[in-house]
Amino acid sequence: MNTHASDLLQTSPLRDLGLLAPQLQATFPSWRPQRCLDHILLSPTLTLERVEVLAQPISDHLPVAVEIRLPGSLTADAFPALSPAPRGSDE
Template identity: 80%
Template sequence: MLSRLEPQSLEDHPLPGPSGRGAILLRFGEGADALVVVMMHLALGGGARARQLAYIRELIAGYRHQVLMGDMNTHANDLLENSPLRDLGLLAPQVEATFPSWRPQRCLDHILLSPSLTLERVDVLAQPISDHLPVAVEIRLPDSLQGDALPVQASEPT
């Protein structure tokens, strides 16, 4: 994930189910207006994936501004209509195929946004760096997360 803002916290969460699947949670800002970003790699099987999404749903409970992204190994309508995420009102702005990268036929990689965030741009990048194509979004942050509300990551002079 690339961001001009520095997160206040970063957490690594092993997900329930098959070993090797996990989620990384980043939090930007504090309190009710904080933004939570979760990057994940979900299981192939529907049952394990549902347990993983229920776990992630608990992680993000209480956050109004949410971004969920990663290799979700299922289609967006399954995530939005039939999973533990269905009550969040998340938006899936990207429907272009991402898998396999050499001849994309299925859309398994997603960036889901809460309705409180404004989508500026979405792209599937033609960069076959793995068996999945990367997805990129630009979002407009709510006023509470702009300006001096959050620290900007600075680089040291060399």
């Protein structure tokens, strides 16, 4: 979309979703970043632990990485039937 997060969150169909754009660092062009065009949009139910623009010029845009924490209702503990059985159990 090559646009700023504020444009995405205010003037696009995404505006009604309550998403957050935690990253404000420039990502384009990768060889001399001047514009913030790459985003990871987060639901407000997720907790941002870390956001980083990676200095890996593998294209004309720098990659963005985030580390998030899921709400308790979405962790493996909330879905025991989907969790792997402990090692050594006969299940």
